[in-house]
Amino acid sequence: MSTPLKSAPAPRLPRWRGSGTALMLGLLLSLLPGLQACTALTPSTEVSSLQGPLVIGRQGSFFVGGRTIASGTLSTLPAYAAEGRVAIEQMYVRYQVPVDARRVPITMIHGCCLTGKTWETTPDGRMGWDEFFVRRGHPVYVVDQVSRGRSAANTTAVTAVKAGQAAAASTPPVFMAGQEAAWAIFRFGTEHPKVHPGMRFPLTAIEEFWKQMVPDWIGTLPTPNPTVERLSELSQRLDGTVLMSHSQSGIYPFQAAALSRKGIAAIISIEPGACPEAKGDLKPYLGLPIMVLWGDYVDTSPRWAPRLKACREFAAAVRQAGGRADLVVLPEIGISGNSHMLMQDDNSLALAQYLWDWLDRAVPPKAR
């Protein structure tokens, strides 16, 4: 459960567009014992070390949006009434804001069959991206998608079937992703239990990863997915945030930007399940810093290869239209071995630093 930096591999990424000065400053300061906790209090050192105490300005949790419905099939148990109102489609958000935050808030959105846990401590016990970016000066907001985790699913249609008020066929299409199939989807190997050579996902802790998976109610939700509107509401409430999505949620930030650009400072999409159509309306994406990041072995996957191809076309189209869309496939810049779970692979903190450097240029910290 400890998160020593030394357990992470030394960053071996090119210093792409980033000076890294703040990082070096943080590392230098971390050498002075007893000072770490106080470094974030002085404006000149707002980027703190990955080691030593974490100084939080404020933290907490709240919900965004949601609506109230009335139902006659809340329960079949005598202790709880069948009839009544419940709140659904709200989105749970947990946040931490570092002291003296000058960097843009980052909102992290998990993918299929997972929750906000995705971004927390890795299965093998290393620091998650949630804490990394706080330690690097960013307020961080981690959400549970609508209907998942701490954001209530709507089970009234399940109870309607149990109560005999609806046909079995109307049972909602909730699903659990099986470990064998998920193995290929997360690209640990081409098929279970084969492992891609050089695999960076910490497979020794795979059982801990499987525990992160939860039933996915996405098929029960209206279109567009209400999480998109919640992200737009949150962006406006924060008055500026990077939307960082993953996999199933990969396209949500783009859909939110199409709803309204208000509050969206940049988009980082990690291995998106889809990018917007290259031949579609690109206006919502112009003038917005966009990073689409991919791991390794994509070409071996019939599921992911076409998605990468479509994202390449989208990014090229945005650039051609005068926008700024960076698409990076890690092996193409010399980083091999990454699975679909970039935020949990054994070089996860180096990749986070890579994204930090990109953000440092894309959305510079505010002057005081």
Next chain:
Amino acid sequence: MSTPLKSAPAPRLPRWRGSGTALMLGLLLSLLPGLQACTALTPSTEVSSLQGPLVIGRQGSFFVGGRTIASGTLSTLPAYAAEGRVAIEQMYVRYQVPVDARRVPITMIHGCCLTGKTWETTPDGRMGWDEFFVRRGHPVYVVDQVSRGRSAANTTAVTAVKAGQAAAASTPPVFMAGQEAAWAIFRFGTEHPKVHPGMRFPLTAIEEFWKQMVPDWIGTLPTPNPTVERLSELSQRLDGTVLMSHSQSGIYPFQAAALSRKGIAAIISIEPGACPEAKGDLKPYLGLPIMVLWGDYVDTSPRWAPRLKACREFAAAVRQAGGRADLVVLPEIGISGNSHMLMQDDNSLALAQYLWDWLDRAVPPKAR
């Protein structure tokens, strides 16, 4: 989302068995601007202020326990296989450990139809008990009960019905607590929408509270509830923790103590749905500091009045057998107006301080 102390009412609780010295020290130190973040770094001031930066030694999340099952009804969707293995009955835990922690860890377990969110920011935006106890020197572990929130529910029986492989009657008895019925259960009033005079729950933010509620799968779980064994495992892993439960989970710490006393340092049960039988085997509870805390209006509630009565009998029986079980009903010590949600009422931080004082004596901080 801010958590100013001044928005909380001034503590007006008797200083019961506690000196309050550490609190006063914290308040004094909070008057020195710029020093707050560093105060927790020196052993002599390990209790930090409720205001100013929060200094965390380490934080993260993990799962406890769980088992793997094979199922042929994981999904009815073509994109996800029907057959495969999934992990169930694991328990999600999020934790924060203050710098230089000398006080006993506290594990917080939510009640019916809720998640660990219970203990976080209150519906009206004040500091939750999770942060309060960290600021007061305790490592804090917040769980999602097995099958709730970020701890995966098992939906294979739902999908079996949808797939036509099981009868509609076999649909699991998941339920949602309706707001009208929950109103009386949480004792905001005798019935919806009546309000008890002097009500301390922040009803102006009631919609935010309703959003905390999630479907409850407890009826689908084996007996005893697997959360009990997970709490026992966690207690042993932490090598000493207070189990702080609420409502539905009220009895879990007692059940865990009956499994094994290893790692259980004390029990704080907030308005438990049940206490152990007064005439049952009391040995598991002797030599263990126990606090059972109740709010106001209990006698007006046909649901809660008998439970309080049974808990009084249990506490008396434990004391008669030579054990230590404190049962406190707040109106009986001059505190009126508290609902079932003590950790969210407008005097929640004063109540937390009351429990801190009790713990300070029941499980004294370790000498260095």
